[in-house]
Amino acid sequence: MDAKAAVVWPGRRTWAVESVELDPPRQGEVLVRVEAAGLCHSDAHLASGGYAGLRRPMVGGHEGAGVVEAVGPGVTLVEEGDHVVFAFMPACGVCTDCAGGRQHLCELGAGVAEGFAIADGTARRRARGAELGSFCFVGSFATRTVVHERSVVRFEPSLPMESVCLLGCAGVTGWGAAVNTAAVRTGDTAVIVGVGGIGAMALLGARYAGAAQVWAVDPVPGKRAAAIELGADGTAASMAELLPELRDETRGRLADQVVLCMGSGDSSAMADAMALLGKQGRAVVVNVHGDTEHEVRMSLRDMQSYEKQLVGCLAGSWSPREGLRTLLDLYGRGRIPLDRLVTARYPLDRIQDGFADQAAGKNVRGVVLP
Ligand SMILES: [Zn+2]
Ligand SMILES: [Zn+2]
Structure with a gap:
């Protein structure tokens, strides 16, 4: 299917917002319609040529929230229609680090260099004849994304997407x-x-x-x-x-x-x-x-x-899943004034303006509403 995404290409220091070909979800994966995505400095670092070891082209965005539109075979954690926030480390639960209580340092983290699907190490996105990675296995700077079910945590639909999306990185970290x-x-x-x-x-x-x-x-x-x-x-x-x-x-x-x-x-x-x-x-x-x-x-x-x-x-030295559940609960009870952190909103086409405002110190957190 077609989706629109903000992509960092080799040798380029700006976001190219363009059409990408997105595969349907495979075993253990979900298709998410992104409703809100936070602009983090790590994305700016990626676009400015940082993280030299990471694959380009790469779809940016590791903070976001949206609605599950479809689930692949074997998915048990969420279902179609669920509102979910992305966790930027899809901890496997069984590697030495996960077993030792350090899920944020899961061995799957090594795969962020390519940003391909954790299930089989292959791409789910293509554009201009090239395979695209997704930043932190999320790639939330897009109208739609396909991620592993471990990369999402469900939340109450009554909570607003543009605030909850911040919990994925800014909150947990x-x-x-x-x-x-x-x-x-x-x-x-x-x-x-x-x-x-x-x-x-x-x-x-x-x-x-x-x-x-x-x-x-x-x-x-x-x-x-x-x-x-x-x-x-x-x-x-x-x-x-x-x-x-x-x-x-x-x-x-x-x-x-x-x-x-x-x-x-x-x-x-x-x-x-x-x-x-x-x-x-x-x-x-x-x-x-x-x-x-x-x-x-x-x-x-x-x-x-x-x-x-x-x-x-x-990632705040805790399991992103534990962190998200804890912070979603506190926010749902009115204990975190998360809404006040969202200081500007941008359509996906104007993501470059969002990062310019971030660099100029104008935002606590800018949010893309694709
Ligand atoms: Zn692990
Ligand atoms: Zn971040």
Whole structure:
């Protein structure tokens, strides 16, 4: 069947919105009509030439929600008509990582390089005579997509698509980064750096986990205002600017957690992040970094003496399925002001404008409504 999708082609740095040939769902797969898809910085990174090891052409989008239009043989988790949100790691459940409780690090993750179907490693999409991958096995920048049933989680039809779609990446990743990876506890002081979709969810997660103080850092005034609206105690334009104020507000104890949620990470900022940490403080790298960034400068003396930690985070360090169910439940009960994170909507044809607005710092989260 025909679908329209936003594709990244080899050597191109823009999204080509075009007609693609989409196969019907095979064993264990579902056809989803995409109703909303979030614009994440990881997609921007893909389009700007990042993730050099990933296949091009690739259909972008790993955050989204829609309606199941058809199911392939053997599908048991969802049925036609279900409203579903995409999980960007279709954890297999039986590999060493899944069996060890690390479903977000499932061995299937190796397949994202090609972005072909996890069931048989072959393409489900073609255009201009080429086989297309789908980003994170999802490819939500499209009117329709075919994914494995493990890539979707059902939700109540009463919940709005454009808000729920954010849970797939921003929600699971940001909230999980604060609550699981950074392990914010009651009374902690947490600093969130970068107030996009992931940073906003990290802020909300830290608050929900009981942090006594949550600080937000962002160079864009509108993002700092959004952080205050979402419950931050205070903001700063840079980590260096925050340091003296944080020292005052914590009587010199500084932060227990610094969660780095910038659009694209900057290794030269790592020293500032580590300087914000107090004893046994933990800095969490959530944002993507350039493929060629290999060097970091920071005070290792400081790190050793105060037992500071620097750790990475993928998908919020929890099973995307567990994360989605948890966050869908909280959102359904009115505990997460998710709707306020959606700050602009674009038709699929104008996806380029959405990413331009993202780069200009205009959005907490922009959403494509295909
Ligand atoms: Zn697995
Ligand atoms: Zn993402």
